[in-house]
Amino acid sequence: xxxxxxxxxxxxxxxxxxxxxxxxxxxxxxxxxxxxxxxxxxxxxxxxxxxxxxxxxxxxxxxxxxxxxxxxxxxx
Amino acid sequence: xxxxxxxxxxxxxxxxxxxxxxxxxxxxxxxxxxxxxxxxxxxxxxxxxxxxxxxxxxxxxxxxxxxxxxxxxxxxxxxxxxxxxxxxxxxxxxxxxxxxxxxxxxxxxxxxxxxxxxxxxxxxxxxxxxxxxxxxxxxxxxxxxxxxxxxxxxxxxxxxxxxxxxxxxxxxxxxxxxxxxxxxxxxxxxxxxxxxxxxxxxxxxxxxxxxxxxxxxxxxxxxxxxxxxxxxxxxxxxxxxxxxxxxxxxxxxxxxxxxxxxxxxxxxxxxxxxxxxxxxxxxxxxxxxxxxxxxxxxxxxxxxxxxxxxxxxxxxxxxxxxxxxxxxxxxxxxxxxxxxxxxxxxxxxxxxxxxxxxxxxxxxxxxxxxxxxxxxxxxxxxxxxxxxxxxxxxxxxxxxxxxxxxxxxxxxxxxxxxxxxxxxxxxxxxxxxxxxxxxxxxxxxxxxxxxxxxxxxxxxxxxxxxxxxxxxxxxxxxxxxxxxxxxxxxxxxxxx
Numbered sequence: 001x002x003x004x005x006x007x008x009x010x011x012x013x014x015x016x017x018x019x020x021x022x023x024x025x026x027x028x029x030x031x032x033x034x035x036x037x038x039x040x041x042x043x044x045x046x047x048x049x050x051x052x053x054x055x056x057x058x059x060x061x062x063x064x065x066x067x068x069x070x071x072x073x074x075x076x
Numbered sequence: 077x078x079x080x081x082x083x084x085x086x087x088x089x090x091x092x093x094x095x096x097x098x099x100x101x102x103x104x105x106x107x108x109x110x111x112x113x114x115x116x117x118x119x120x121x122x123x124x125x126x127x128x129x130x131x132x133x134x135x136x137x138x139x140x141x142x143x144x145x146x147x148x149x150x151x152x153x154x155x156x157x158x159x160x161x162x163x164x165x166x167x168x169x170x171x172x173x174x175x176x177x178x179x180x181x182x183x184x185x186x187x188x189x190x191x192x193x194x195x196x197x198x199x200x201x202x203x204x205x206x207x208x209x210x211x212x213x214x215x216x217x218x219x220x221x222x223x224x225x226x227x228x229x230x231x232x233x234x235x236x237x238x239x240x241x242x243x244x245x246x247x248x249x250x251x252x253x254x255x256x257x258x259x260x261x262x263x264x265x266x267x268x269x270x271x272x273x274x275x276x277x278x279x280x281x282x283x284x285x286x287x288x289x290x291x292x293x294x295x296x297x298x299x300x301x302x303x304x305x306x307x308x309x310x311x312x313x314x315x316x317x318x319x320x321x322x323x324x325x326x327x328x329x330x331x332x333x334x335x336x337x338x339x340x341x342x343x344x345x346x347x348x349x350x351x352x353x354x355x356x357x358x359x360x361x362x363x364x365x366x367x368x369x370x371x372x373x374x375x376x377x378x379x380x381x382x383x384x385x386x387x388x389x390x391x392x393x394x395x396x397x398x399x400x401x402x403x404x405x406x407x408x409x410x411x412x413x414x415x416x417x418x419x420x421x422x423x424x425x426x427x428x429x430x431x432x433x434x435x436x437x438x439x440x441x442x443x444x445x446x447x448x449x450x451x452x453x454x455x456x457x458x459x460x461x462x463x464x465x466x467x468x469x470x471x472x473x474x475x476x477x478x479x480x481x482x483x484x485x486x487x488x489x490x491x492x493x494x495x496x497x498x499x500x501x502x503x504x505x506x507x508x509x510x511x512x513x514x515x516x517x518x519x520x521x522x523x524x525x526x527x528x529x530x531x532x533x534x535x536x537x538x539x540x541x542x543x544x545x546x547x548x549x550x551x552x553x554x555x556x557x558x559x560x561x562x563x564x565x566x567x568x569x570x571x572x
Binding site for chain 2: 015018019022030031033040041044045047049051060061062064065066069070071072073074
């Protein structure tokens with residue numbers, strides 16, 4: 001599998017399918033509003049998705065950020 | 077003639093200590109200010125007249141008997157996502173309009189134990205994220221006070237009280253402080269307990285004081301900060317003596333001006349004011365150098381912020397998903413969008429936080445503190461919510477949290493303080509940020525700046541006009557014991 005930055009935007013149908021899968025019945029107008037917010041945000045989200053986080057050390061897990069703060073701005 | 081409502085916390089404490097004024101008189105002065113101005117400012121959601129008057133009487137007694145606490149008799153307000161026992165705590169939402177907690181939030185308990193007198197609960201964006209159509213900026217009532225701690229910022233700027241408490245997930249303390257020309261502190265993540273505060277996002281939520289001077293903020297944070305076993309994110313370090321060290325020289329302190337991110341998109345007047353503020357500190361003996369934050373070019377902090385907020389908001393509010401229609405229109409949009417956040421995006425955002433922390437770690441090898449803008453522009457008009465950067469207008473939410481959310485993501489302490497006015501006479505704020513748990517340095521630098529400047533003493537025209545009303549002897553004699561204003565969540569101009 002090769003990861004590429006997305007070249008197409010999700011559609012209303014994409015979100016509807018996700019909603020149905022979760023058992024949510026969302027009115028079309030609300031779905032369109034959510035889609036508009038998602039599309040607006042998409043470029044930044046793609047940047048985040050493109051970030052490579054290493055599998056080998058120094059490994060970062062969510063708790064790493066909290067440990068860094070507790071230790072005064074560095075890791076033990 | 078100076079009204080007691082115009083005095084800072086430290087000035088009021090001096091008056092009480094010398095028995096030149098009493099908490100009863102100070103509370104009366106603040107209630108009068110609210111009565112006269114808040115119909116236009118709309119910072120106060122719930123006005124606690126009878127309760128405040130009774131508590132002020134007890135505080136007055138404690139000053140007489142030598143039992144005064146560190147904030148004895150200081151009037152204050154709380155953002156209405158903070159629980160207060162026996163007082164409605166709405167979250168700024170119709171969903172919880174009748175919510176009356178049995179127990180106060182930890183920080184509210186601490187303020188009360190220190191002798192503070194709660195006089196009002198303050199308007200907030202719905203659950204610190206939706207919208208608030210009501211609160212205006214005391215510097216120009218046609219303009220936004222920012223959010224989500226809009227009531228907390230406006231109330232202090234309007235001299236309705238010398239202290240309020242706000243919360244900050246993406247900039248909700250720093251933003252209102254910058255727009256309203258006051259001091260706001262977002263301490264280190266975990267420094268101020270969040271027990272009893274309605275959550276927006278547990279990874280990024282902070283609470284902190286909003287005041288008119290750095291010294292006042294140090295006094296307030298000294299009471300609010302410290303370990304709370306009920307808050308799973310609470311830091312266990314002992315609390316520094318923020319007030320004791322505040323007068324120490326800034327000679328030799330190394331200040332950094334980031335070359336990335338913060339000044340990339342910034343109104344020229346705001347940037348100039350921030351650089352001048354660094355120059356003032358340089359004149360006092362600090363050194364100023366430029367520092368890079370290269371990861372901000374790779375990891376967009378806004379993407380981290382929104383992804384984490386969406387995911388945790390969805391989880392927090394899942395219990396009320398069936399009551400979607402009861403939320404305000406802005407929060408509804410957020411809530412529905414949040415349903416489509418994937419687990420891998422959320423985990424990537426949580427892990428990528430540390431990349432930004434490593435940038436700050438490198439910067440703090442070279443400097444002790446950073447000076448950056450509080451907000452990138454000054455307060456926009458209610459009817460035109462944009463960020464005006466020079467001649468370019470940006471959608472407000474696209475860039476509003478740019479200088480602030482990164483501080484929540486990284487978790488470092490930051491303090492916003494007024495550093496000037498733009499050509500329209502609107503306040504400009506700068507942030508001073510330091511290493512985790514070095515709030516003392518933020519206070520020291522801002523206090524040193526405020527000892528040689530007077531931007532923090534500037535009074536909005538609205539309040540100046542009120543002073544002449546007071547001198548003319550206007551005084552109301554009929555007040556309700558409690559006044560509960562309506563929650564308004566619709567906006568004329570969509571924020572999101």
